[in-house]
Amino acid sequence: MALAGVCGARRACKDERGSAMHNFKENMIKRFFMLNGLLSIVILLGIFYLLLSRSLPALQEVGLKNFFAPGYWKPTAFATPQYSMLNLIRGTFMVGAGSLLFAVPLGVACATYLAEVAGSREREVLKPIIEILAGIPSVVLGFFGLVVLSPIIAQIFGLNSGINALNGSILVGIMALPTIVSLAEDAISAVPQSYRHASLALGATRWQTILRVILPAALSGIIAASMLGMGRAVGETMTVLMATGNALAKPGSFFDSVRTLSANIAIEMGEVPMGSIHYHSLFFVGLVLFIITFVINLLADIIFQRYREEF
Amino acid sequence: MTIINSHLEQKPVPEEEKVKLISIDTAKGKQKDDLSAKNKTKEVKVKVNNFSFYYGDKQALQNINMEITTNEVTALIGPSGCGKTTFLRTINRMNDLIPGTRVEGEVIVSGQNIYQPAVDVVELRRKVGLVFQQPNPFPKSIYENVAYGPKIHGKRKKEVLDEIVEESLKQAALWDEVKDRLKESGLSLSGGQQQRLCIARVLAVKPEIILMDEPTSALDPVATQRIEDLIRELSADYTIIIVTHNMQQAARISDFTAFFLLGELVECGRTAQIFTRPGDTRTEEYITGRFG
Numbered sequence: 001m002a003l004a005g006v007c008g009a010r011r012a013c014k015d016e017r018g019s020a021m022h023n024f025k026e027n028m029i030k031r032f033f034m035l036n037g038l039l040s041i042v043i044l045l046g047i048f049y050l051l052l053s054r055s056l057p058a059l060q061e062v063g064l065k066n067f068f069a070p071g072y073w074k075p076t077a078f079a080t081p082q083y084s085m086l087n088l089i090r091g092t093f094m095v096g097a098g099s100l101l102f103a104v105p106l107g108v109a110c111a112t113y114l115a116e117v118a119g120s121r122e123r124e125v126l127k128p129i130i131e132i133l134a135g136i137p138s139v140v141l142g143f144f145g146l147v148v149l150s151p152i153i154a155q156i157f158g159l160n161s162g163i164n165a166l167n168g169s170i171l172v173g174i175m176a177l178p179t180i181v182s183l184a185e186d187a188i189s190a191v192p193q194s195y196r197h198a199s200l201a202l203g204a205t206r207w208q209t210i211l212r213v214i215l216p217a218a219l220s221g222i223i224a225a226s227m228l229g230m231g232r233a234v235g236e237t238m239t240v241l242m243a244t245g246n247a248l249a250k251p252g253s254f255f256d257s258v259r260t261l262s263a264n265i266a267i268e269m270g271e272v273p274m275g276s277i278h279y280h281s282l283f284f285v286g287l288v289l290f291i292i293t294f295v296i297n298l299l300a301d302i303i304f305q306r307y308r309e310e311f
Numbered sequence: 312m313t314i315i316n317s318h319l320e321q322k323p324v325p326e327e328e329k330v331k332l333i334s335i336d337t338a339k340g341k342q343k344d345d346l347s348a349k350n351k352t353k354e355v356k357v358k359v360n361n362f363s364f365y366y367g368d369k370q371a372l373q374n375i376n377m378e379i380t381t382n383e384v385t386a387l388i389g390p391s392g393c394g395k396t397t398f399l400r401t402i403n404r405m406n407d408l409i410p411g412t413r414v415e416g417e418v419i420v421s422g423q424n425i426y427q428p429a430v431d432v433v434e435l436r437r438k439v440g441l442v443f444q445q446p447n448p449f450p451k452s453i454y455e456n457v458a459y460g461p462k463i464h465g466k467r468k469k470e471v472l473d474e475i476v477e478e479s480l481k482q483a484a485l486w487d488e489v490k491d492r493l494k495e496s497g498l499s500l501s502g503g504q505q506q507r508l509c510i511a512r513v514l515a516v517k518p519e520i521i522l523m524d525e526p527t528s529a530l531d532p533v534a535t536q537r538i539e540d541l542i543r544e545l546s547a548d549y550t551i552i553i554v555t556h557n558m559q560q561a562a563r564i565s566d567f568t569a570f571f572l573l574g575e576l577v578e579c580g581r582t583a584q585i586f587t588r589p590g591d592t593r594t595e596e597y598i599t600g601r602f603g
Contacts, residue, residue, distance in 0.1 A: 194447035198509070201405055202460040202516055203437030212463065217450050 051287040058083075058280035067284060073248050073264065075278040083281050085288065087250050091165065091258030092292070095240055098169025098254060099176055099233040104226045106173070107180030108215075111222075114181070115188040116210050127182075134178035142242030145171045150243065159255055161245070166254040168244035172236050176229035183228060187221025188214060220303050227300035235293045237262040261289040354381040356520060356550040357402060362416035364397055364574075366409070371397045373574045374416070379567070384542060384551045386565035386582065388558060390602065393571040395554045399522050402552065403439035404432050421519065437464060440513035442523040446505035448497030448512070453480075453489050456497040456508055460516035475515050483511035484541050503534025510541065521545065523553040527560065539564050558598060562586050570594045 059067075062083045071084035110130070114123055149170060150162030157166075191214050199209040215222070237260075245257030246267060259267075265282050272279045357379035364372035372394045379385050387395040400406045401418055404425060417424045425435055437460075448456050457476045466472055476493070480486040485507040489500070497508050506526055513521055523542070527535040542551060542564050555561050561568050562582060569579040570591075578591045589595045596602060 192447075194443065194445060195449055197405065197408070198443065198447045198449065198512075199459070200408065201403065201436055201441040201443075202463070202512065203433050203435075204460075204463045205433055208463045212459070213449055 048287075048290065051283055051290060055280055055284035055287050058277050058284050061277050062281060067281070067288075073259075075268075075281060081278075085261070085285060087248060088259055088261045088264050088285065089288070090251055091244070092234055092260040092262070092289075094165045094251060094254065094258055095168045095172055095236075095244065095260055096230055096234045098165060099171075099173035100226060100230055102170055102173035103176045103180055103229055103233075107177050107225070107229070108184050108222055110177075110181045111184035111188055111225075112210060112215065115185045116206075116214065127185075130178050130181050133174065136175075138175065138236065138238040139242070141171050141175060142239040145239065145243035157255060161257075163243060163245040163257060164255050165244055165251060165258045168240040168258070168260075169254065171239045171243050172233045175236060175239065176233045179232055180225045180229040183225030184218070184222045187218040187225060190221065191217045220306060224300045224304040227296055227303065231293050231296040231300065234260075234296065235262060235289065237266050241266055261285050261292075265289075355379070356381040356421065357552075358417075358419040360417040360419070362401070362418055363414065364394070364401060364406070365413040365415075367411045371574050372401075375576045377569060377576055377579055379550065379552060381550050382546060382548065383566040384546045384553060384564055385567040385569060386561035387552065387554045387569050387571060388556075388561050388597075389571035389577075390597070391556075394574040395569075395571045396524055398571065399524055399552060399554050400441070402520065402522055403436045403441055405436075405441060407432065437516050438518055439520045439522060440516065440518035442506070442509055442513055442521065442526045444525045445529050446502055446509050448500070448505050448508050450496065450498055452494050453497050453500070453508060454493040457511050457515045460512060464516060479511040479515040480508075482514050482545070483507045484537065484544075485511055501534070503530050503537060506530060506534070506538060507541065510538075510545075514545075518549065520550045520552065523551065525554050525556060528556060535560075558586075570597065572597070 067083050067085050069084050070086060071082045073084060073088055074082040114126060118126065145167050146163070150164075150167050153162030153164070153167055154160065155162075195213050195217055196209055199213045200206070204212070240260050241263040244259065244263070246259040246263055247257035248259055249256070251258045265285055268278070269282055272282060355378045357377075359375050359377040359379075362372060362375040363370060375398065387399060389395050397406065401414065402420065402425075406412050414426055416426075418426060420435070420439060423430065449459060451459070454476055457479050458472045461472055461475050466475070477486065477490075480489060485504060488504060489495075489508075497505065500508060506529075510521075510526075527538050530538065539560065542553065545551060546566070553561075553565065565582045567580065568582045568585040570577045570585065570589075570593075572593055578585060578589060578594045580590070585594060586598060589598060
């Protein structure tokens with residue numbers, strides 16, 4: 001009896017010490033994870049700071065206005081170097097928009113099929129395959145564009161070369177496809193079953209239900225998915241570098257060769273004299289690219305949030 | 312034992328209002344009206360013959376035989392899991408959406424067995440509307456919610472749609488509350504209004520039969536009463552079949568009551584009779600609250 005009492009007391013004491021230890025550990029773990037969370041913010045701000053500080057000399061020398069003035073990107077011209085990014089921005093948005101034109105209809109159709117039409121077995125096979133698409137190295141895709149796609153494009157449209165904005169758009173579209181498909185499929189699957197039943201019970205066909213109820217209900221999710229796909233497309237470098245031809249001229253159509261902001265940095269960074277205005281202006285190009293993708297992702301996020309609240 | 316429509320000899324009991332409504336409709340002279348009203352109540356809208364329903368191997372409905380009368384309210388009552396909702400949904404084949412289900416026997420709606428392979432399910436569901444337990448308006452405007460049905464059935468003209476929307480909302484006793492905000496989302500309405508919107512949405516496709524699956528179970532008493540009044544009004548023009556957990560509700564609004572138990576139709580007859588002189592002891596036990 002007495003022994004049991006002592007034992008109990010000792011155990012209580014141990015528990016107390018144990019719980020203090022436990023609390024400490026719990027706290028440490030909490031801090032560890034918080035630190036990790038903070039780290040990503042620090043990195044983001046750090047990159048922003050780096051880009052800004054490195055591009056400041058160029059901004060001072062060239063002037064912000066001249067980066068967006070009509071003209072060309074000719075930083076190495078002997079007499080009068082030009083730093084106009086307009087054609088680069090045009091090229092970037094052409095490839096971005098082109099890839100969306102290609103990837104959004106295809107991606108939404110694919111997502112609709114997966115979410116609404118396919119049986120569970122087809123879905124089990126198809127989903128991983130589409131996700132593997134995201135795993136193809138961009139350089140491999142660029143190679144594919146160079147060797148396979150560009151001759152096909154040249155032949156179909158009767159061009160001298162198929163290395164142009166269209167080629168880049170299709171390839172980047174392929175890269176954006178998995179993002180769009182998987183997010184759009186989530187959005188479509190999240191549409192409450194009651195909408196489907198309500199529509200079918202009114203005598204709608206499955207097709208009418210998909211087109212008039214489900215897709216409109218999932219619209220904001222689909223838009224957000226497309227924007228995230230676009231964010232991916234705009235920042236994509238290696239594929240466009242290999243497939244679009246990188247001409248600095250003002251692109252007139254999708255059959256012209258274009259150079260994107262990202263490709264421009266990759267091409268020139270290797271041979272630019274460090275510390276030159278050219279060097280610093282490449283950082284400014286990076287900053288502009290960063291801001292564009294940041295804004296697109298932010299918008300996508302806002303749309304997605306609103307969409308989450310709807311259901 | 313299954314009793315089929317032993318109500319036929321029974322006189323309608325709480326029917327004064329109803330006869331009035333019908334007589335306004337037909338307007339042929341007072342003496343004849345009563346006669347035609349009575350004849351009308353005897354028309355069979357839905358006839359169910361030896362009907363069984365299976366979810367996979369599990370039998371949910373056993374050999375149901377039943378007749379449902381035109382332009383009357385038929386209430387389906389019974390404890391949870393007795394098959395009343397399953398039965399309701401077989402009448403517009405909404406159970407087709409559940410994989411692995413199987414039927415035996417016939418369900419004859421307006422003279423046609425709806426489980427024949429040649430039946431157009433889309434057309435059937437236009438004729439047999441369904442109001443769900445939870446109000447489920449589309450995330451569209453009030454107007455678009457009601458116009459949805461007519462639109463998918465090929466009505467495009469704005470004037471025609473406007474008219475249908477107004478008429479349906481009036482029939483559903485919602486028009487006065489929403490006529491100034493037709494462009495607002497259907498989801499912005501209160502629960503009771505949403506349910507009336509769903510009823511208006513069903514009315515807009517001009518069905519012959521309206522199925523209701525516990526339409527008031529998610530609503531407060533005031534909203535419930537509005538829906539109940541509405542059901543009484545609609546029964547002048549529509550055959551209404553309603554599943555309800557609430558026995559008082561069945562007693563208040565229905566002309567006929569069918570009692571289901573363990574997938575079997577125990578008894579079906581005039582509501583007044585079922586609630587006062589049930590033919591089966593199980594019905595009596597359920598109604599008096601001895602189980603359920």
